[in-house]
Amino acid sequence: MNILLAFTFALLFQVAPQTVDKKSPINIQRLSSPVTIDGIPDEPAWQEIKPFPMQVYQPVYGGEMSNRTVIKVTYDDKYLYIAGELYDSEPENIVANTLYRNRYSGDETFAIILDSFNDNETAKWFFVTPTGVRVDQQISNDSEGGNSFNRDWNTHWDAAAEITEDGWFAEIRIPFSSLGFREVNNEVIMGLITYRWDARRAERHIFPDIAPEWSRGFTKPSQAQKVRFTGIEYEKPVYITPYLLGGFEQSNLLNTSGDAYQTGTDYVTEAGLDIKYPITGNMNLDLTLNTDFAQVEADEAQINLNRTPLFFPEKRQFFQERSDIFDFNLGGNNALFYSRRIGLEQGQQVRILGGLRLAGRTGKWDVGVLNMQTDRLNSIDQPAENFGVYRMKQNIINQNSHAGGMVTNRLGFDGSYNIGTGFDLLYNYTRNHFLDFKTATTFDNRTGSNLFDQSIFRVNLLKRSSTGFYYDFSFIRSGDQYLPEIGFNSRFDYTQLNLELAYGYFNDPESSIRIVNPSLEGSAFLRNEDQSIESINIEQSWEIELKNDTEFELAGGLWYEDLRLPLIFSDNATVETGSYTFYGAEASYQMSNSRQVRTSISGQARTFYDGYQYSFTFSPAWNASKHFEISADAELNYLSFPDRDQTEYLHLFRVRSIAALNTHLSLQVLSQYNHLARQVGTNARFRYNFSEGHDFWVVYSEVSNRELNRITPTLPRFENRTVLIKYTYTFY
Incomplete structure (x- = not known):
């Protein structure tokens, strides 16, 4: 009342x-x-x-x-x-x-x-x-x-x-x-x-x-x-966050004679410390000692049907603060700096002994400094390494334009080194029209001294809009000795041309359709060595958004791929070297996220090299109550190469369960099944958040095998298993 x-x-x-x-x-x-x-x-x-x-x-x-x-x-x-x-x-x-x-x-x-x-x-x-x-x-x-x-x-x-x-x-x-x-x-x-x-x-x-x-x-x-x-009285609170970690890790490995698997157990006891200190109102210094990311959510599995490597986003908290300063994007996911190169190597975690990050603004300059030291990883003979990223950029000409530079280093204790340098310019030359120019050069102990071949150049002209006519044109040239060992590069020694033309328009207020966006996009990749075509893709799509927040997309595409190395999807599905032209169509539908029961559906059918590909994705979700949510993803892929009598099923199934008693006490379980590998990955994270910066975590991870008798010797029930308990408390 x-x-x-x-x-x-x-x-x-x-x-x-x-x-x-x-x-x-x-x-x-x-x-x-x-x-x-x-x-x-x-x-x-x-x-x-x-x-x-x-x-x-x-x-x-x-x-x-x-x-x-x-x-x-x-x-x-x-x-x-x-x-x-x-x-x-x-x-x-x-x-x-x-x-x-x-x-x-x-x-x-x-x-x-x-x-x-x-x-x-x-x-x-x-x-x-x-x-x-x-x-x-x-x-x-x-x-x-x-x-x-x-x-x-x-x-x-x-x-x-x-x-x-x-x-x-x-x-x-x-x-x-x-x-x-x-x-x-x-x-x-x-x-x-x-x-x-x-x-x-x-x-x-x-x-x-x-x-x-x-x-x-x-x-x-x-x-x-x-x-x-x-009259804001800026305070400089020092956040000191120590952690304690305990648990065990189990792995099943082949014994020395190679006729059976043996279980090994390693017990883990760790302690570490993070310190956050605001030097000024817009400049923060973060220090970390014996960094651990046990509580970080597991990656979602992906199926790769392309000739380029998969990209996984960064989820570790230390690398999130002012991550925009360290961004040096070179088209798509390509970047001069990719933080997952630090502390991860060939799918294995590498101990991070410590590091620092300084990020913020001083005067007219955005400044970022990151330096991390990793330990040696004996299992793959990886030396201890030092990683450094140094970034500066400043607004010029107008409020939406800037210029800057970046230097990266990866220095191995065995004498190896990789150094990257970059310059970028973003120029807003009129209203929504932009020129984005970037260039980067790497220096590596394994390469020569030809600066042109060690460099990448990118020019991007675009209109930032989604209504009326808009465009996005880019040109990229990457040399054969451009090796960003602390970055991400999906292809090497190539020239890329990309053009997107689009038009967006709003429907009448009485219509159930909010906006329609037809677009035409084409890209071509050329080999620098002989200017031959490596890949071409042309796609025409229609995106339709309804006023009830439902979305549809229809697209048709044409692909050309020239393979000089075989493409291997599995033991039962390969594509030999040669030139291939294929075409197809796809459609997707996504319901409004506000519904208690909702889903998104997509499907694709196309010729695929010298065969066929049929894909279907179904992603339902149900919020049974505010305390419990369950969602799933079923990604079904069927490859058929009838002339070579090859077929393969590349399926992924994912189930995520989320339970929360209140905003402090929660449990999340992610289970993933890879049909090709016949493996189930499970990651469960229990969290009790006492208050902001004060957490208790219990983490359980396991990769288990299915169909154990499919090879000799018989596979173990689980490949690896981890149970960890982590406690953090922030003093300030």
Whole structure:
């Protein structure tokens, strides 16, 4: 009743929304008296804060709101506070699927995006769901490209939410020390975007007014409202996080005579330390000693039907903070720096003895320094190594342009070395049109001294948009001695041409279709040695998004591949050297994530080299309650080469179960079955989060075999098994 009276009073005496120009900074009101972060913004101090004028972003830009949204922002010396009054005429139907930390399952969300460095390119994204689940991630490259979101980043902040008979309400409190910022003349200017996502109606209310000209326009730092804070007393909290680890690892290996498997057990007792120290408001120093990532989620298995290597994203927390500074993308997943080269070698973990990372901004420069020392790995005769990454870049010409450089090193204690150098320029020459130029050169003890052959060049011309006509053209030339040993390179000694032409248009407000994006894309890879064609791909696709957040895609493609080495998928499926032309079509359908029971489906049929490929993917998910979610992926691939009487089934099955008693106590189990290898991989992670930075983990991992008698000697039931217990506590 008190809550109802408070909101009735607020409705009667509500302060009028602000009217703003997002290019001119607006002053954020200071908090006049304390508030409690309990999810209900009913304190008198909140009633004094002017709400932002909200705009409907989707499904119909500028349309009418189904329910009222009130969002307010305030601050004091230490914290930024955000309150949301998210009214709903049917509160019993509010989508609140999960209690699992950092998990988004299509829930309603209340969010704030902060370009705290005011660089119009990077931001930190915080949102909370009706169950009080907090999710945080980083944005880079102005939300452009597939690698612009880092969902594995975490920081310190608080939030609470409450569902009432009027809708749901939320409060967020973020320490300024978790944001980082630049202070000039006692003023701090940041970019701010805040929104409410009504999942049931696929409706987004946003501030400031951002037109949906880009696929993720509501997350673009360059479109944020400039806001001003004064008199922030920046603190320098030192976060000291020691850990204790114990457990055992078991492996089954062939005995010396090779006629049976023998089980070996290694007991593990470890301790380590992480220290985080903010040198200034926008520069952090992180130190790590005897680093361990036992609690990191296992990789999802992949099937490779291409001639290029698989790419796996980085999930280890130490490498997440300001990872955008260390980004030096060279097209696709290719990069001068790929952090998974550190501490992982040929699928095995390498002990990281320690290291440091310095990242942030000084003056007009973004600066990143990373140095890590690994131990020797005797099982594959890998020497101890030192890894270094040194990055600088600065805004030039205008707010969306920058130039910079990078140096990397990988130095082995056996005398081996690999050094990379790079220069990049991003130039926003008019409105949404960009020139992106990058070049990198590597120096390796195994190669000669021909700088041209040791280098890669990339020129990219593009229009950043998803409405109207837009394009993306790139040219890449990579030499045969370009060897980024601390980076990722999917091909060697090639020239690539790529062109995408697309057009996006919104349908009438009365239509059930929100936006349609037809596109035509083509790419060609040439061998540098003789300029012969290695690969060509041409694809025409139609992407259709409905106003209920359902998506469809239809595509047809033509491929040409010239193989100089056989392509081996399994013992029963190979492709011999030669030239092949093949074609096919695919379709996909994805339901709205807001549904309690939902799925995505895709299928592909095509000729495939001198045979055929049929693929089908089915990914259902069910949120039985906010305490339990189960999802699955079935990836079915059938290869047939009838002229050579070869067939193969390359299937993957994945089941993920998530249980959460509350936002502190949770269990996640990921099980994966590889049909070709006849193996099941299981990774279970139990977590009790006492408070932010204070965690207890129990981790169980196992790779087990199926059909044990298929080879001689008989396979063991399990290949390896690990049980670990980890405890961390952060002092600050």
